[in-house]
Amino acid sequence: MELLRRKIREKGIVVDEDVLKVDSFLNHCIDPKLMQAIGKEFADRFRHDGVTKILTIESSGIAPAVFTGLELDVPVVFAKKDLSRNMSCDIYDACVHSFTKGRDYMVCVSKEYLNDTDKVLIIDDFLANGRAAAGLGELVTMSGASVAGIGVVIEKGFQKGGSLLREMGFRVEALAIIDSMSENGIIFRNEEEKRK
Amino acid sequence: MELLRRKIREKGIVVDEDVLKVDSFLNHCIDPKLMQAIGKEFADRFRHDGVTKILTIESSGIAPAVFTGLELDVPVVFAKKDLSRNMSCDIYDACVHSFTKGRDYMVCVSKEYLNDTDKVLIIDDFLANGRAAAGLGELVTMSGASVAGIGVVIEKGFQKGGSLLREMGFRVEALAIIDSMSENGIIFRNEEEKRK
Numbered sequence: 001m002e003l004l005r006r007k008i009r010e011k012g013i014v015v016d017e018d019v020l021k022v023d024s025f026l027n028h029c030i031d032p033k034l035m036q037a038i039g040k041e042f043a044d045r046f047r048h049d050g051v052t053k054i055l056t057i058e059s060s061g062i063a064p065a066v067f068t069g070l071e072l073d074v075p076v077v078f079a080k081k082d083l084s085r086n087m088s089c090d091i092y093d094a095c096v097h098s099f100t101k102g103r104d105y106m107v108c109v110s111k112e113y114l115n116d117t118d119k120v121l122i123i124d125d126f127l128a129n130g131r132a133a134a135g136l137g138e139l140v141t142m143s144g145a146s147v148a149g150i151g152v153v154i155e156k157g158f159q160k161g162g163s164l165l166r167e168m169g170f171r172v173e174a175l176a177i178i179d180s181m182s183e184n185g186i187i188f189r190n191e192e193e194k195r196k
Numbered sequence: 197m198e199l200l201r202r203k204i205r206e207k208g209i210v211v212d213e214d215v216l217k218v219d220s221f222l223n224h225c226i227d228p229k230l231m232q233a234i235g236k237e238f239a240d241r242f243r244h245d246g247v248t249k250i251l252t253i254e255s256s257g258i259a260p261a262v263f264t265g266l267e268l269d270v271p272v273v274f275a276k277k278d279l280s281r282n283m284s285c286d287i288y289d290a291c292v293h294s295f296t297k298g299r300d301y302m303v304c305v306s307k308e309y310l311n312d313t314d315k316v317l318i319i320d321d322f323l324a325n326g327r328a329a330a331g332l333g334e335l336v337t338m339s340g341a342s343v344a345g346i347g348v349v350i351e352k353g354f355q356k357g358g359s360l361l362r363e364m365g366f367r368v369e370a371l372a373i374i375d376s377m378s379e380n381g382i383i384f385r386n387e388e389e390k391r392k
Binding site for chain 1: 219220224225226227228229231232254255258259261262263265266269270271272273274276305306308309
């Protein structure tokens with residue numbers, strides 16, 4: 001998605017060879033027009049896959065997910081990382097290991113919002129080691145629903161999450177895949193290779 | 197906003213006289229079309245107020261905020277409740293007391309996303325005791341920016357947050373104000389009184 005790659009080139013900050021900061025349009029400050037375009041792009045890629053629900057994870061997945069949900073005309077469920085809120089005890093939960101934070105955390109969804117007739121599109125902001133997306137996939141499987149695919153805004157192609165999820169049989173669509181990054185700039189995987 | 201009140205009547209679950217569960221369209225499962233309508237309504241109410249930025253708080257504020265941002269064509273910043281992420285140390289922070297959770301938590305925003313030329317519209321899902329909105333107001337004040345107003349999806353009119361914020365001089369726009377609720381149903385403040 002050229003618009004996104006341009007935005008990453010212009011506004012993304014390469015902190016080091018592993019960390020890209022996109023706080024200025026995705027993770028802290030959100031560019032609503034870009035999110036709308038991202039939602040349309042995800043919807044185009046999954047429009048004929050019978051998606052009945054979108055599943056994302058708080059917080060940075062919510063903006064791209066709601067615009068995708070609007071385009072596909074389906075509800076958006078966001079998995080929570082914290083059980084201490086106004087949730088019923090009737091939940092599906094999975095454990096996810098965060099390399100960034102160096103710890104495990106739980107993701108959970110109320111049973112009432114996923115069921116065995118659902119075909120679920122998983123949306124997230126970043127794909128690095130793939131643990132968050134795999135955890136969301138587990139929640140879907142627990143409910144008896146099926147995964148239509150996984151849509152991520154930015155995939156770090158130099159980390160193993162993408163290959164891991166594709167080897168697990170998931171269809172993964174990334175709107176921008178970064179092959180490498182350094183102080184000299186960001187190298188994106190080219191368009192033709194993007195869907196491999 | 198009649199569409200919202202209808203949705204609350206149809207889908208809201210009155211847990212007790214203080215707690216309304218709207219997990220099925222706002223706080224866990226999100227109805228994107230309703231969020232779009234909510235964004236348009238907030239935009240209509242603040243269209244002539246020179247808003248340059250929207251400030252909300254993760255996670256349930258994000259969906260209504262991004263649709264408002266799209267309509268007003270301004271960026272959306274979401275305050276974070278957790279410092280352990282990829283944020284710079286250069287932040288504004290404020291302490292908020294949560295009655296629901298029975299504890300204090302910090303809300304913070306990177307200094308780079310609020311500045312003294314901004315006119316900020318604060319958006320949140322619920323207004324009850326008003327502490328979260330007041331905390332966001334503090335962040336805006338710290339940055340030297342001004343508050344254009346506070347837009348909340350649902351105000352619990354029987355709790356003191358609304359009066360408190362209005363007494364502090366904030367313009368508060370609530371799309372649905374609940375005067376009371378019980379097992380017998382929900383009583384909304386009527387349209388004519390809504391903007392008082």
